[in-house]
Amino acid sequence: MATPLALFSLTLAASALAQDSAPEISLDTLRTVTETLSSDAYEGRAPTTPGEELTVSLIAERFEQAGLQPGNDGGWYQDVPLVEITADPDTAAFGYTAGDATTALSYGDEAVFWTKRIVPSVDVENAELVFVGYGINAPERGWNDYEGIDMTGRIAVILVNDPDFAEGGDEGLFDGRAMTYYGRWTYKYEEAARQGAAGAIIVHDTAPAAYGWSVVESSWTGPQLDMDAADNHMDRVPIEGWVTNDVAHGMLAAAGQDLDVLSDAARQPGFTAVPLGITASAHLDNAIRRQASRNVIGVLPGSARPDEYVIYTAHWDHLGRCTPDETGDDICNGALDNATGTAGLIALAEAHAAAGPAERSLIFLAVTAEESGLLGSAYYAANPVFPAAQTVGGVNMDGLNIIGPSRNVVVVGYGKSELEAYLDRAAASQGRRVEPEPSPERGSFFRSDHFSLARVGVPMLYADSGEDLVEGGAEAGRAAVEDYIAAHYHAPSDEYDPDWDWSGAVLDLGLYYAIGRELADSEDWPNWNPDAEFRAARDASRAEAGDE
Template identity: 65%
Template sequence: MRITTSILALALLGGASGAQAQDISVETMKAVTQELSSDAFEGRAPGSPGEERTVALLEREFAKAGLQPGNRGSWVQDVPLVEITAKNVTPLIFTGGRTPLSLAYGPEMVAATYRITPHVAIKDSPVVFVGYGINAPEKGWNDYAGLDVKGKTVLVLVNDPDYAMEGLDGPFSGRAMTYYGRWTYKYEEAARQGAAAAIIIHDTVPAAYGWNVVQSSWTGPQHVADAANGHMDQSEAIGWITLDKARELMAGAGQNLDALMAAAKRPGFKAVDLGVKASLSFDNAIGRHRSKNVIGLLPGKARPDEYVLYTAHWDHLGRCTPAPDGDDICNGAIDNATGTAALVALAQAHAKAGAADRSIVFLAVTAEESGLLGSAYYAANPVFPLEKTAGGVNMDALSMAGLARNVTVIGKGKSGLDAYLDRALAKQKRVASAEPTPEKGFYYRSDHFSFAKLGVPMVYFEGGEDLVKGGKTAGLKAAEDYTANRYHGPKDEYDPGWDWTGTMADLRLYYDIGRALATTRDWPNWAEGDEFRAIRDSSAERRK
């Protein structure tokens, strides 16, 4: 039997949203999620046997659903990647302070490189604390002002200077993280400044996850996009250190970390040369491979050269830091076997409903966990023109906390797609809420961002925290439990006891938004003044 949710849930939502909603199969969701997150898929790391199994599953399921191969007769788009695995990592040693400090790889520090090179050696590199490591001329903020860090190691704080504010009116949007707060930006700017190494000081609250997440995410194979220059314009080494070890380092250099962190929040902060030197070395095992984005197409009947996009990333971390019981497979059941399964279930529903006016594209991307590499590659090399893409929906880590009265919109108010979501929510008598934790920077952490940067409006929302059973207290508890105990760890595994009611209600929203986009002549745009508005306006001219 194909169902979407329980009779009780339907009653709470005011009934199903039409006959087509019943075509979204919870059995498909369960079966595909369970299979993708089984140990046989080994955590779905790009370039692994798990990738081969994942791609084969998606090709099979897309074909069974009634889709066509989306890339000129092929189900896949090749994504050139390089896998870099650090070997023989020495401790990160700081000398020149009151006493030498040696940080162990894994529990106290992690290190990697974007450079495609067999060996990295940082020797006696002067260490400079550069605050938040931000250079934002439009905001009159430059932590590197008057500073030459060529050949040096920079220590950087995570997030923005005003992340602890209650409101959103600070120089960097207050509590809401901007791209300047993301760890990816910190390394990008350090490389532009010529730093030999860039080390982020981990702090759980502004990072939005514990050290366990850093350790599991950074101590296995890392992936970068292949590049002709081998990324030799990047810093030699990048990494993180724990907050406790950062305090020891600062104390040994005659500094107080809390005082430096407070100073770094204020405009006009001046970088501090710590008078210590850093040394670190490691070898790299390098392997090139072509990972795969998987693309299915439901051609439109009236305007097949206009497109609506559904995206989800199929990859996860593969084998990672073992749990206490020895389990070293990061199965990624929630993140993101659920979203990948949703592509299949929605493909089934749309195909059964028949062709819409516009074509609908189902895109399962690779290497999201490595920095949105698969979606970035598609956006830079689109199979279907971005200026002819009306908009889309991104699905990442669907909630199993149960039915909620709301959904949490990442980037609420940024584009005209909010209206499509609101109409879909009204059918279920639910509401859209802004992010309760904008300081976590979720807008920059999933694949919609790759398309937004190039002008395509994408809506991305998560299961809400105001649960029908237990309210906001229960919702917050469930979110915190997942982050602390399963996120990017070996215990993100399929659970037969999951409550699917909230997920299936959310899938009806994804369906309704996509179907509405596929039947309208509207071209949704970004809000006036949004950073992505200009590029969308430019693409509108090309569309003519």
Template identity: 75%
Template sequence: MKFRTTAASAITASALFLAPATAVAHSDQAAPAISAETVRTLTETMSSDEFEGRAPGTAGGEMTVALLAERFEAAGLQPGNNGSWFQEVPLVSITADPETASFSYTADGETTELAYGSEVVIGTRRVVPELAIEDAELVFVGYGINAPERGWNDYEGVDMTNRIAVILVNDPDFESPASEGLFDGRAMTYYGRWTYKYEEATRQGAAGAIIVHDTAPASYGWNVVESSWSGPQLNMDAADNHMSRVPIEGWMTNDAARAMLAAAGQDLDALSAAARESGFSAVPLGITGSASVENAIERQSSRNVIAVLPGSTRPDEYVIHTAHWDHLGRCTPAPDGDDICNGAIDNATGTAGLVALAEAHAAAGPAERSLVFLAVTAEESGLLGSVYYAANPVFPLAQTAGGINMDGLNVNGETNNVVVVGYGKSELETYLARAAAAQGRVVEPEPTPEAGYFFRSDHFALARPGVPMIYAEGGEDLVNGGPEAGAAAAADYRANRYHGPKDEFDPNWNWDGAIQDLELYYAVGRELADSDDWPNWNPDAEFRAARDASRPASD
């Protein structure tokens, strides 16, 4: 997960029995209460030290999937994968030895070695025991974007063979005050994601790709990069051992990049300003970089957990609910020596919420369509579990009416608002608006579209092949404390807990907000499951064409 906010929402006892917004068309029965006990106890269990951070391929990961299957079965659901609760996801783990991993640059005959961890993190997706590149020219390629449909190519006229791309995070419109522009203004496009930047560097034939970290456009500090990119790195296993990938991938701190560019006679601020302008040309730096890694390789399998509540009248049509169960396992230690990234908020809460939703739907009885509950693995490694499911769907994507993703639940109390990540993309927002209005809440766009959260959780993997997905959560306008208190709670989480060892269970959390949001998700999911609608992406959404191709009849 790439956490947006922890500010949450609560609900009164009477509102726990909120009916879906249009459920009266099918039933006037009130919705069952969402179990706060389920959400609290499962979050506490899965984020305990015993589960060691729930890394895929570890004992803690196996404990997690076994627990989820047990709870889905106890709720009265059925195994979702042809009689099995599990979908095997083939993975490969690559761990760069931090003692030997190195990156250096040479300018005017003087070589500068950057400190692994504190100044640079590097690795490779290629499944090889060791890899090195030597004296490859460094080229500043701005934002590393090749977008012909927008008339933009940062690689125009540059041969990247045996060259290392130095790339800015986010996209050229990052500082725009509006959400309109060549790259959607303030709202990040996929061109701003680090995943895209490595993919494009691969297409350009580069020898390496190093992203320059900056807290504001990245939306997280260097501590998150260091924690997330050191230690075992998971990838989907592949027959070609990922040998087509760019050889070296990595990040460097802003200060390290600034010094490196100065050694080349360049200024980071001036280059960054130039990179934001149309017509920017890549700048060969006239200095060289060298990098090497020695890897421990382990092929392993992790598992998605799939449960289903078959539909009563149209069981071959589906509404899907997703949440990722994994986290980082053992990671960079905190000052007190704690090295378990427990992932309590991210995403033990969302996974516990998935179980609580399943319990509530099972208690209500079958909807007309089948309800699918998918707990995916390896989200923290690049949405691998959801990408695998999208490529190998148990339930046909063309027959999946839509879905709801949960990535971090509220633990700070009720809110007056609901925010949609990727606001304006999907017709599912009309369902959400009805359910939120029934709760007395307003639906708003996410406050930080420049952070690119839409591309950073599992709904994105299903959206790309066309399935309408919604990712919404309680906003920062706390009923008790207002926007200031909510913003402070979110900022504290990002700075002190996100992707670190201090994302731990707190017995003082207020679960009212989590329940309110789960009630919202229940209402949306139940309405869609009891309807014969086929919502789509809005006409200007990038996923509309894929959905239209999969359901050309628009029935």
């Protein structure tokens, strides 16, 4: 039997034979760009900081060196208008009152809360708490957690994820264990606002959230970015936030309720919201700063159909300075997330430019503020430099494989688009199999920048190395993924390691190169599959473009 390393050598050989026209993916680019972007000098690459200036300048410089042209009317940048709101932790207050007893919650340790309203201060006083289950209003699925309840002046207490999570399996009203958009925290706050609530508080639970409380604390304290708005986002609820599971148990117990019992009830069709008969009050003082961030755009113009586009995306930003670890390190460097993806974007630009123009134009888009809610890609989708109707499709990269080659490739959002056929062909050339993601309950499809483009109809592929490693198998791959999520995700310890194994990343980038090149040299217009939620948007945009 061949050894794991021998199997990898055979895989590389097969890949080389199948893609002998593909330029080499530069290992030096992957290493040096990742190491530079994740160095302390870049201070965690938070948008609108000096770290941004260093980051976008480096990306534009590397794009130019690769042979790309500036992608936005002769310039490398697309301005993204953002507003930064920073809650004062010393005056932030949230507490609930049951009878004569008021319980104040510790900001950061027990509750994290903020406002999206662009105002210097927010007060919510004596607002009744209402348990609204999963906070979902989905008429197409016959489900409305807000049925019959007036949320005006009330605060919604909401469970994370969606009703099928605890059941497991692959089928159900909310697609089994695969998280739907209704399970995302972004949706829950949006729906609470549509219901007229005075606040929306999500109950944290590690498994359905897919991350621990430390991620909540590091991600939602300190400066918070959002898209700037002429109406100052006054359509949002005054207070948004999270509480720990222990706090939620205590809060509901003070109301004479049991969180576990209500959670079980919330998973059943026909659940109705439960007014808790206790109130909560909150106060925030905010510092407000308006400043544009930037997407970086490079283009390799097409030789035959330059007004048709294939796009690669990756986000360049991370959290900047965050909650210090036990050593006092307060820089969330974001080496894996997503300095590696940005380095991969540059490496692909180099490879495509070295191969010469394809028939269609190739777009390389490094977006800002992904960590703040996909803001850079959402702005691009709403204000596209290259029309969505003329964008054939694309590939998104959010963290490359630095743990060694895998026998499989996983698709996040498996079964949604016709781009998977292109991946199948490319993976077969490497002797690898294509599979659904192993943990769809994490909602990864809604957590990276391909989602912004998908929402306007552009078919996007988000694929990655699977966990079945050539050396160590699925057990080793799963252990590495779980260790990263538990110990390094959105933490200061996500730092560059010179001992990383880049061979898996090189293989994956070979796939992305092959898919992009095939699309760019073809006349194909792949679509979302008929049952995908983005199919209607694609059909409409292509119809407007005159496609029959």
